[in-house]
Amino acid sequence: MSDAAASRFRPFEVVSKKRESATITSFRLAPLDGGQWRPFEAGQFLTLRIPDGKGGYALRNYTVSSSPREEGSYRITVKREAAPSDEVPQGLSSCWLHDEVEPGAVIEIDTPRGGFKLDAASTRPVVLLSGGVGLTPTVSMLNVLARESERPVWFIHACDSAEVHALRDEVEALAALRPGISVHFCYRFAGDGDRCHSRGFLSRDTLQSLLPLDDYDIYMCGPPPFMQALYGILTGLGVRKERIAYEFFGPASLLTAEGETPARKAPPAPAPVAAEDGGVKIVLEKSGRSFAWDGASESILAFLEAQGIEPAFSCRAGVCGTCEQGLVSGEVDYFEEPLDDMPADRVLLCCTRPKSSVVLDL
Ligand SMILES: Cc1cc2nc3c(=O)[nH]c(=O)nc-3n(C[C@H](O)[C@H](O)[C@H](O)COP(=O)(O)OP(=O)(O)OC[C@H]3O[C@@H](n4cnc5c(N)ncnc54)[C@H](O)[C@@H]3O)c2cc1C
Numbered sequence: 001m002s003d004a005a006a007s008r009f010r011p012f013e014v015v016s017k018k019r020e021s022a023t024i025t026s027f028r029l030a031p032l033d034g035g036q037w038r039p040f041e042a043g044q045f046l047t048l049r050i051p052d053g054k055g056g057y058a059l060r061n062y063t064v065s066s067s068p069r070e071e072g073s074y075r076i077t078v079k080r081e082a083a084p085s086d087e088v089p090q091g092l093s094s095c096w097l098h099d100e101v102e103p104g105a106v107i108e109i110d111t112p113r114g115g116f117k118l119d120a121a122s123t124r125p126v127v128l129l130s131g132g133v134g135l136t137p138t139v140s141m142l143n144v145l146a147r148e149s150e151r152p153v154w155f156i157h158a159c160d161s162a163e164v165h166a167l168r169d170e171v172e173a174l175a176a177l178r179p180g181i182s183v184h185f186c187y188r189f190a191g192d193g194d195r196c197h198s199r200g201f202l203s204r205d206t207l208q209s210l211l212p213l214d215d216y217d218i219y220m221c222g223p224p225p226f227m228q229a230l231y232g233i234l235t236g237l238g239v240r241k242e243r244i245a246y247e248f249f250g251p252a253s254l255l256t257a258e259g260e261t262p263a264r265k266a267p268p269a270p271a272p273v274a275a276e277d278g279g280v281k282i283v284l285e286k287s288g289r290s291f292a293w294d295g296a297s298e299s300i301l302a303f304l305e306a307q308g309i310e311p312a313f314s315c316r317a318g319v320c321g322t323c324e325q326g327l328v329s330g331e332v333d334y335f336e337e338p339l340d341d342m343p344a345d346r347v348l349l350c351c352t353r354p355k356s357s358v359v360l361d362l
């Protein structure tokens, strides 16, 4: 990380730590200098700079699970990622937070960012769909919807069992604030006495019985297999793809087996593209392929995915650097400021559109 990027991080104190379930813990973070708190929209995330154990730092993203109206602090809610086997290390950041960080600790964070945001201007009914710790953005959204709108809301959450279910009381209290909010909890391995509405996998039949035919805004967040399954079920039930907004936590896979990851809901307006003879092209130098830019894709990454190419990505928000590629020639526009300055011969595909024809080292 460059000095400029490092200087954007601000010290926040952990003012409380709360166990939410057997695997999930919340941390409330308040700026050491009260003026450094920045507003956010429900669904956005913070980037934390955490010690990597080797004298350096690692970056990890955590969605703010509290309401954007709780000014002065942010709550993040973190699942402890244990090692899947003895041969591999445990999750660096989540285990550090769970095992070592206590109230009084200071953590450096960047300002909230991310395109997965509640569209508060829409009047459509809302479906908030989450798997596991993917409920962090949907709980923040529910906070806003319960208090500031009359839109019908379905909060649907799937997890393994009551033991690992986080924020249940908060969700039930929010749903009780007004009529029109339905809650459904589905436990994959429900134990005796676990209170839930359905068991096993969240199925097409369950969703069909819960959701009357309507034109919904759907917000979806969870592990890749959950996202793939639910995306298939929803589109199979006739939900339009552009109504489904989604967030992947961590290294993401594509939403469909065919390699399609649809554009995020309400992407920023496409930048004007410089006119050229023959139009703007995205040229892949290594593979010798060339595509006419469509002028409408959310980003070069989304455009390449629509052509059946699968560049690596993770955050899709200019933070992690996973989508970085060599820029052989041409100019791009950053519609999301990257965390780190990019040299002229490199480009982040997830947050750029072409200003002219570009040649990528791909
Ligand atoms: C936009 C966004 C928002 C997010 N919001 C949240 C949130 O609200 N809450 C939340 O809990 N998470 C969230 N995440 C995920 C979070 O950023 C981290 O990815 C997560 O906490 C795991 O990080 P870690 O450092 O603990 O694990 P890592 O060190 O990245 O390891 C991940 C897993 O891989 C295993 N592993 C490590 N090394 C190896 C190896 N060599 N071979 C095989 N396996 C290995 C680890 O044991 C662990 O299980 C979000 C991610 C994104 C992109």
Ligand code: FES
Binding pocket: 312, 313, 314, 315, 316, 317, 318, 319, 320, 321, 322, 323, 324, 348, 349, 350, 351
């Ligand atoms: S995918 Fe993380 S920076 Fe582009």
